[in-house]
Amino acid sequence: MFADPVVIARDLLRCPSVTPAEGGALAFLEKTLKAAGFTVHRMRFSEPGADDVENLYARIGSAKPNLVFAGHTDVVPPGDEKTWKHPPFSAEIANGELYGRGAVDMKGGIACAIAAVLDYLAQNGGKPRGSLSFLITGDEEGIAVNGTPKLLKWTAERGEKFDHCILGEPSNQQALGDTIKVGRRGSLNGHLIVTGKQGHVAYPQRADNPIRGLVTLIAVLQAEPLDQGSAQFAPSHLEFTSVDVGNKTVNLIPGAARARFNIRFNDKHTLDSLKKLIEQRAAKAAGGKIRFAFEWEPSNAGVFVTKPGPFTELVANAVMEVTGRKPELSTTGGTSDARFITAYCPVVEFGLVGQTMHAVDERVPVADLHALTTIYRKIIDRYFA
Ligand SMILES: [Zn+2]
Helix, strand or coil: CCCCHHHHHHHHHCCCCECCCCCCHHHHHHHHHHHCCCEEEEEEEEECCEEEEEEEEEEECCCCCEEEEEEECCECCCCCHHHCCCCCCCCCEECCEEECCCCCCCHHHHHHHHHHHHHHHHHCCCCCCCEEEEEEECCCCCCCCCCHHHHHHHHHHCCCCCCEEEECCCCECCCCCCEEECEECEEEEEEEEEECECEECCCHHHCECHHHHHHHHHHHHHHCCCCCCCCCCCCCEEEEEEEECCCCCCCEECCEEEEEEEEEECCCCCHHHHHHHHHHHHHHHHCCCCEEEEEECCCCCCCEECCCCHHHHHHHHHHHHHHCCCCEEECCCCCCCHHHHCCCCCEEECCCECCCCCCCCCEEEHHHHHHHHHHHHHHHHHHCC
16 A cells, blocks of 8 residues: 555544544644645535634545545544553554544544545546545534535535445444445434413312323324335434423412424435424324424434445445445434435445444554455456456
């Protein structure tokens, strides 16, 4: 290899880029990519009530197709640094493993993509046959307001087009090569509020207890499945997470009762269709006798799904040839920035093994960094072949 992913990963891990701090990580990428001939843009996005966040877009080549590597250089806080075997921003190597916050989620993945791209360019006269790009945000672990959504909008306004994207999140469960993510469920949080009439427990005929109505509606919403699953996804799931009345008085029928829930939903729904479905089911069960309302929390967590085809096959084959494992095309787990990218081009997630992400002693086997770089390198070769 022309460039060593371990050296790049260590440089990145030494940047204390806890969201929303840039920590020197994007400056390092800018310098590295510029030296390789990339045009690099750094942009800082703001929004009232949210932290300013730095982002980066880099591209080399102007021809189609444009293959994009996406990722984030921000990391979650390390917690109590004294509980780490090796300091979280020192990037020490012990027993063949590189330690540091972000080792797998996901500075390690970015380092492998950079190393693979630099190697490809070095062996191909410094120019790709199409275009190679990097979309890197500093706002993935935060609220993702000043990160990838705005970065994508910014590139679209400049007329940038993406053909396929690889997001280097730690997609693997146990071993490198076991999982490619081709989708993620959406997530929606809601509150159900039932209003009654407050009164004395000894005179229930003068009151209207909202807890009865709330219990009825909770039962109905839990009972009926939201769907039977889809070709690529398990059934959607609604889970109540809290039931709140807050009544400290023993002889008082409360005036209102609320419950909170979260729905993880598949590609049979959109955020809007799902809200409508839940409201309709509640209205039917209420039969005009229960006074209820829903409050929906703002969500930007829609579904992401990429259908199996030549691109997923190309990635899966590269993974198989390097690791000897046949990767599962999975749609499980929480949300990721792929939910934004999917509106612009097909995207798959493949990176390191996720076992230690967000944990104390986050680390990656040095061998995995070399193997992932070889996988990315193969993908680039085949993509432009
Ligand atoms: Zn991540």
